[in-house]
Amino acid sequence: MPTPWAGTGSSPMMVTQALVALNVLVFGILAVQGIALDPPTQALIDRGANYAPLTLGGQPWRLVTALFLHGGFLHILFNMWCLWDLGGLCESLYGHVTFALVYLISGIGSSLASAWWHPAIPSVGASGAVFGIVGALIASFYLGEFTMPRFAISGHLRSLLIFIAYNAVLGQFFGRTDNAAHIGGLVTGLVFGALIARLAPENGGLRRAGVIVLVALIVAGCGAWLYQSRSYLAHASRAADFLDENKTDEAIAELQAVVRQRPNYLPARFELAHAYFNQKRFDLAEGELQRILAISPNSEGTRYELGMVYLNTQRVPAAKDLFTQMVQSDNDDGYAHFGLAMALAAAQNYSEAIEEYKQAAQLEPSLETVYYRLGLAQMQVKNYDEAIAAFGQQQKERGDNSDLESALAEAYRAKGMTAEADAALKRAEQLKAKP
Numbered sequence: 001m002p003t004p005w006a007g008t009g010s011s012p013m014m015v016t017q018a019l020v021a022l023n024v025l026v027f028g029i030l031a032v033q034g035i036a037l038d039p040p041t042q043a044l045i046d047r048g049a050n051y052a053p054l055t056l057g058g059q060p061w062r063l064v065t066a067l068f069l070h071g072g073f074l075h076i077l078f079n080m081w082c083l084w085d086l087g088g089l090c091e092s093l094y095g096h097v098t099f100a101l102v103y104l105i106s107g108i109g110s111s112l113a114s115a116w117w118h119p120a121i122p123s124v125g126a127s128g129a130v131f132g133i134v135g136a137l138i139a140s141f142y143l144g145e146f147t148m149p150r151f152a153i154s155g156h157l158r159s160l161l162i163f164i165a166y167n168a169v170l171g172q173f174f175g176r177t178d179n180a181a182h183i184g185g186l187v188t189g190l191v192f193g194a195l196i197a198r199l200a201p202e203n204g205g206l207r208r209a210g211v212i213v214l215v216a217l218i219v220a221g222c223g224a225w226l227y228q229s230r231s232y233l234a235h236a237s238r239a240a241d242f243l244d245e246n247k248t249d250e251a252i253a254e255l256q257a258v259v260r261q262r263p264n265y266l267p268a269r270f271e272l273a274h275a276y277f278n279q280k281r282f283d284l285a286e287g288e289l290q291r292i293l294a295i296s297p298n299s300e301g302t303r304y305e306l307g308m309v310y311l312n313t314q315r316v317p318a319a320k321d322l323f324t325q326m327v328q329s330d331n332d333d334g335y336a337h338f339g340l341a342m343a344l345a346a347a348q349n350y351s352e353a354i355e356e357y358k359q360a361a362q363l364e365p366s367l368e369t370v371y372y373r374l375g376l377a378q379m380q381v382k383n384y385d386e387a388i389a390a391f392g393q394q395q396k397e398r399g400d401n402s403d404l405e406s407a408l409a410e411a412y413r414a415k416g417m418t419a420e421a422d423a424a425l426k427r428a429e430q431l432k433a434k435p
Contacts, residue, residue: 015100016087020080023126026068027076037073044069045122050111052119053237056227063111063223064104069124079126082163083133090133093140094196095203099133101212106132106188109219113184116226119233128181134160135189136196144197191215232261236268248275266292266299273305282309300326300333307339311346319343334364342373350380371397372404379411387411402431 030036035043045051048065055062070076091099110128138160164186192215200207239254252275258268273288289306292299303326310319320343326336341356357374360367375390391408405428412421 012092013084013088014091015096015103016084016091019087019100019103019126020084023068023070023076023080023083027070030069039071041122044071044124049122049124050114051122052115052230053234053241055111055115056119056231056234057238060223063108063115066111066124067104067107067126067129070126071124075125079130082130083126086130086133086137086160090137093137098196098203098208098212101216102132102136102189102192103129105212105216105219106135106185106192109188109222110181110185112219112223112226113187114178114181116230117180119230120237123178123181125178125181128178128185131164131182131185132189132192134163135186135191136193137189139190139193140197142197143194144201188215188219191218232258232265232268235261236265236271239268239271243271243275248279251275252279264295266296270302270305273302277305277309277312280312282313285309286313300330300336304335304339307343311339311342316343316346320347332363334360334362334367337363338367338370341377345373345377345380348380350377353377354381354383365397368398369394372407375407375411379407379414382414384411384415388415400427400431402428405431 027036030039030047041049045054047069048062049069050062050066070079087099087103090102093099094102107126107129110131111123114123114128141160192211195211195215196208200211202208235254235257239251239258242248242251242254252272255268255272255275258265259272262268269288269292273285273292276282276285276288286306286309289302289309292302293306296302303322307319307322307326310316310322320340323336323340323343326333327340330336337356338360341353341360344350344353344356354374354377357370357377361370361374364370371390371394375387375394378384378387378390388408388411391404391411394404405424409421409424409428412418412424
């Protein structure tokens with residue numbers, strides 16, 4: 001093989017210089033936008049970071065764009081220093097075209113490894129591709145035949161191994177270091193270097209092209225496997241984002257994609273059932289919940305949701321039976337007591353419902369409407385003072401709203417407190433008028 005540090009004509013670092021310039025240009029654009037030195041995570045995602053929910057969800061170009069984004073000045077400084085030093089050495093050994101492809105394909109391999117290892121964490125930086133260069137050089141130095149003596153090669157090989165060890169240790173101390181990307185790039189580069197050293201040491205020709213195509217196909221195969229095995233997580237993450245943005249239809253589409261790929265992935269089925277429930281598509285919600293219970297019969301959250309479906313479809317006896325079973329199974333389950341109270345209230349058994357609401361509030365104070373519903377039940381049995389107290393507790397726990405003020409107005413009026421009733425009714429109208 002050609003001696004890597006020997007001159008090979010004009011501009012021996014042409015590709016290396018272009019890559020460094022491109023990285024610096026992107027960093028400069030971020031600097032103009034005011035986000036280069038400490039870019040927010042969302043800003044990097046918006047500009048092409050490797051984020052598995054998006055990368056595997058239809059934006060594979062992020063595997064490449066992430067290689068040219070950096071998370072701060074020190075990040076790009078260290079990566080560009082390594083790229084300039086090691087890239088020039090590798091480019092002089094392999095030639096411009098092969099070096100460029102080693103860099104890009106190893107970078108893609110590093111991005112795939114990062115998406116596989118931590119799919120919920122965005123990744124940026126050229127270091128994965130730089131590790132591809134390191135891997136290619138190590139394989140070539142170890143397996144290649146050079147005109148220079150072995151001891152001249154050994155010094156460079158030792159320096160590269162120290163570089164790997166140093167970065168591995170550094171990654172353990174600094175949590176933001178993406179060692180998965182480093183390993184992915186390194187392994188891809190090692191394969192590249194080994195195949196070139198053994199099969200195509202001469203630059204150019206069909207053998208060199210064949211090696212490049214083979215490694216590219218291996219990386220593409222890894223990408224296809226990753227998509228098949230992990231894309232359901234990407235869809236699930238995107239669904240969660242859509243739900244946070246109240247885009248229920250889009251979330252349902254993503255969750256449907258998840259359950260098609262992973263029918264037994266129960267968290268997605270539960271979220272899908274809940275989304276159907278919020279859209280009042282109770283038949284579809286019930287179907288998903290029954291599928292979950294067929295796989296996991298003791299899922300209390302699923303049973304609670306199913307009980308709420310029964311209540312909303314006027315199947316009060318079925319809801320009461322289900323919540324009663326839940327209470328018997330775990331008497332400290334506040335949600336079970338809350339569901340049973342709602343079923344008893346729907347059956348107009350208000351006295352028992354009041355006791356269940358009180359138990360639910362004691363066990364699970366975070367229940368959103370427990371005091372409001374307790375107040376409504378107290379109203380039904382004409383316990384107006386208790387109803388007003390419950391509504392006041394609801395205001396204290398959850399703030400005011402028009403329904404709560406309307407209920408308060410009704411309780412005040414029942415007690416003959418006309419002024420208080422009129423004031424509460426006025427507040428209810430004001431709250432309704434707010435956007």
